[in-house]
Amino acid sequence: MRRWISIIVLSIALVFTAFWGYRQFNDKELLIVQAENNYQRAFHDLTYHIDLLYDKIGTTLALNSKDTLSPQMIEIWTLSSQAQSDVSQLPLGLLPFTKTETFLADIGEFTYHVAIRDLDNEPLNDEEIDRLSSLYESANEIRKELRSVQHKVFSDGLKWVEVEMALAKNDRETPNHIIDGFTAVEDYTSGFDESHFDNLSADLPSQQDRFRYVDGDPITEKEVKELIMKQFDLTADLDIELQKSGDGAQLPTYSGGFTHEDERGYIEVTESGGHVLSYMINRDxxxxxxxxxxxxxxxxxxxxxxxxxxxxxxxxxxxxxxxxxxxxxxxxxxxxxxxxxxxxxxxxxxxxxxxxxxxxxxxxHDREIKQPKLSFEEAKQFVSPSLNIEDQHLAIIEDKAGNEILTYAFFGTLNHDTYQIFIDADTGKEIFVELMHDVESKWG
The missing domain is CATH 3.10.450.630 (Nuclear Transport Factor 2; Chain: A,)
Incomplete structure (x- = not known):
């Protein structure tokens, strides 16, 4: 009798273990599929936006009207911003790609400054036309390389999660068309003549200057694992997957992952000082x-x-x-x-x-915050009288060109909606208006 009871108990335990293992495997597969879908969307969006960028620059070179030139420059600036956003959503943090990001930022910076100036009094000069021509040629080379990668992705069924794993393992020996393609793009933009942008604002931090205030002594893998265990109250026997960013990464980091009971956790920690950049817990x-x-x-x-x-x-x-x-x-x-x-x-x-x-x-970074030229009451005069101002404060924000501006942030209501309005604290210029949302609407 005891034998049969033991068999039944063991059978139940075996079924439960199999079910638990299947569920863990299924959850992991769902996360991988979700990540892959996001990567694929960002990559194809990037290819599409670079295509449009190439077309718009070419159209701009053919324009002869000042009235249409400025809107065209704004469109190029917008597309360069969208392309930068696409790049940021790809798992390229472990791959040197800062030159391409800087190249896209430079395009946006140049076109924005041209778009906002008075082209009647200060039209494009020969040097700026040469810059546009160089941008046009460069965008074409990048476009062709990305199209080649896209063709391989479609024809060979390439996956971005495999790229992520290869980069995390610093595996550069195994051929990978995606890594090779993006490396080719980076090599090309590395050779681009940066003197084209010498006249742009020197006050903006470049991509290479970012994260310059991340300080502290380098930490070891053992210290990272101890940090993760303390952060999430984990036991020492729990298996923690740890990967270090590859050479040339903009910010050297450790990426950790673990499964604990019904949760899957991810965390990113800086190598310098062990600062927690981000973490995420997935559970029902x-x-x-x-x-x-x-x-x-x-x-x-x-x-x-x-x-x-x-x-x-x-x-x-x-x-x-x-x-x-x-x-x-x-x-x-x-x-x-x-x-x-x-x-x-x-x-x-x-x-x-x-x-x-x-x-x-x-x-x-360290900022020297100057006294505003306008008072709250003076700045308030530049806000629409239709709004009922509920609150306000001084704020530093970035404008469309990435410049930091001291503003007054006003919160106002109109009907049932709340708006946030940013007014330049020195000039009274309206910098930005945003409709605030508290609860995401459900549709359907």
């Missing part, structure tokens, strides 16, 4: 039980734990069972919008399931 979420207000308190707690004391909440949004909060650090009561941090909270129990301080570490 239950029905929302806590309010956004209570969730915000939980987000503030984790910010203090990570060493961020002087922060103010910029935005709060609810997406089904999660609350998403964006914070900015402050300096003498001035809100520094580029130095922002995002926290994601599960609304079923208040757990922190997402944290991202990459923007903070990328943009943070």
């Amino acid at each position: 979420l239950g029905k929302a039980k806590i309010s956004l207000h209570d969730a915000e308190k939980e987000a503030e707690k984790v910010l203090k734990q990570e060493g961020f004391e002087d922060v103010r909440r910029l935005k709060s949004s609810q997406y089904d069972e999660t609350g998403l909060f964006q914070f900015a650090v402050t300096n003498d009561d001035v809100w520094i919008y580029p130095d922002r941090i995002t926290v994601k909270v599960a609304l079923d129990n208040g757990d922190i399931i997402g944290f991202n301080a990459t923007d903070y570490y990328r943009n943070h």
Whole structure:
């Protein structure tokens, strides 16, 4: 009898283990598929935007009317920004790609400054036309290389998650058409004559200057694993997958992953100083039980734990069972919008399931904040009288060209909507207007 009971118990345990293993495997496969879909979308968007960029620059060279030249330059600037956004969504952090990112930023910077000036009094000169011609040729080379990679992706069924794994393992021996293609693009843009952009603003931080305030002694893999165990309260026997960024990465980091009970965790830590850039916890979420207000308190707690004391909440949004909060650090009561941090909270129990301080570490630097020329009341006169102003504060934001500007941020209501308006604190110029959302609408 005992033998049969033991057999039954073992059988149940075997079935349970098989089910648990299948579920873990299935969850992992779903995450991989989701990541691959996001990578593929970003890559094909990048190829499309570079195609359009090439066409628009060519059209600009053929224009002879000042009235149509300025809007065309704005379109090129917009496309270069979209291309930069596409690149940032690809797993290229482990691959040297800073020259191409800088090249795209330079295109946007050049075209934006041309678009906003008075072309009647200051038309394009011969040197600037030569610059456009060089940009046109360069965009064509990049376009052809990306099209070649895209053809290989389609014909051979190449996967971006395999690129990510190859880069993380620093495997450059195994042929990979995606890595080879992007390396070719980087090699080409590395040879581009940077003197074309000598007259652009020198105050803007280049891509290579980013993260310059990430400090501290280099940490070892053992120290990273200890940090991860402490961060998530894990036991020492838990297996932690750890990968180090490859040579030439913009910021040397460690990427860690682990599975604990029904959760899958990911974290990125800087090699210098062991700063936590971001982490994410994937698990099934239950029905929302806590309010956004209570969730915000939980987000503030984790910010203090990570060493961020002087922060103010910029935005709060609810997406089904999660609350998403964006914070900015402050300096003498001035809100520094580029130095922002995002926290994601599960609304079923208040757990922190997402944290991202990459923007903070990328943009943070010592700033000399000057006194504004306009008072609050003077700046308020430049806000639409249709809005009922509820709150205001001084803020540093970035304009479309990436320049930091001291502004007054006004929060105003109109009907049932809330708007955020940024007014230049020196000139009264309206820099930016945004409609605020608290809860994501559900459609269908």
